[in-house]
Amino acid sequence: MIRVLVIDDSATMRILLKKIIDKNEYMECVGVAPNPVDAKEIIRDRRPDVITLDVEMPKMSGLEFLERMMHFTPIPVIMISTLTEAGSTSALSALELGAVDFIAKPKLDMAENMDSYADEIYRKIQMAARAKVLKLSSPLPPMSLNDAAPEKNPGAAAIVGDRIVGIGAGTGGVSALREILMTMPEDCPPILAVQHLPAAFMDSLAKRLDHLCKPRVKIAEHGESVRKGCIYISGGNSKLTITSVNDGYRLACAPSSDSEKSKKTVDTLFVSLATAVGKNGIGVILTGAGGDGAMGIRSMMEVGAFNIAQSADSCVVYDMPQAAISSCGISEVLALPDISKKILS
DSSP, X not given: OEEEEEEOSOHHHHHHHHHHHHHSTTEEEEEEESSHHHHHHHHHHHXXXXXXXXXXXXXXXXXXXXXXXXXXXXXXXXXXXXXXXXTOHHHHHHHHHTOOXXXXXXXXXXXXXHHHHHHHHHHHHHHHHTOOOOOOOSOOOOOOOSSOOOOOOOOSBOBTTSOEEEEEEOTTHHHHHHHHHTTOOTTOOOEEEEXXXXXXXXXXXXXXXXXXXXXXXXXXXTTOBOBTTEEEEOOSSEEEEEEEETTEEEEEEEEOOTTOTTOOHHHHHHHHHHHHTGXXXXXXXXXXXXXXXXXXXXXXXXXXXXXXXEOGGGOSSOHHHXXXXXXXXXXXXXXXXXXXXXXXX
């Protein structure tokens, strides 16, 4: 039985979530609270396995509560708020602080789709219940996307024979991706990254990383040349691939839809790396749910690429690395802090 605590300032939302959760035979809503202050006693007495948490609440914001909790007694958290729907900085902050996932509050016209909304809640609670959330060890840099990022000049275009890095990440990947990319030098090899998130979040994610990292970080654009010292983030509504042209490489972005439940965006990237880059590719599989990337990274291994999987003890959800290892597509399994060192070596 998964024990769930609902923290939301909306009485309607508290009633709705409790009703949905208690309807599932494998879940129990052990309490509801209008704000984090009132929730403290429930957390202490009922010891929930998962918390659903609103962002904007009286007495203490959801983000402030999340940061405090993750510093001292981490519990898997799913953010539920209208603020998470439009790719806001609040949603990214929550994911960076250790929230496992997020669900948008239902719109007024969602009554006829409430069954699919409940299914989404069940799926994400089940995933959160088996997630490994770690304590925050140090304060995160403040989120500031309104300030202009420092001027950066990517290096020369990559030529055939240069190392090209592909990274795939899912649940828990926002903070893992940030940790790896922040250690990259200004002249790092080109990096292509796919992070499982709705398209609305991707522009904010790229801007956030561009503020924090020495290399240039940007959303990948169809047809652009791949350059050293540049990190390309898939836009979320497209499938990112790389092709070899003349003596260099170009990106391709094929349209995709958030509604494609079975889309394999990491696999698509890795297969293209196997074809275009061959043994000069480096594949990296980070924390995430599901098996996306396993088939593609096996393709990279078969052409001689060096591939890395994040270790179980540093993953929020180990599914993606485990599937890649099971596919015999991994050269080395490393803890998160060691991955960037291996890439550069």
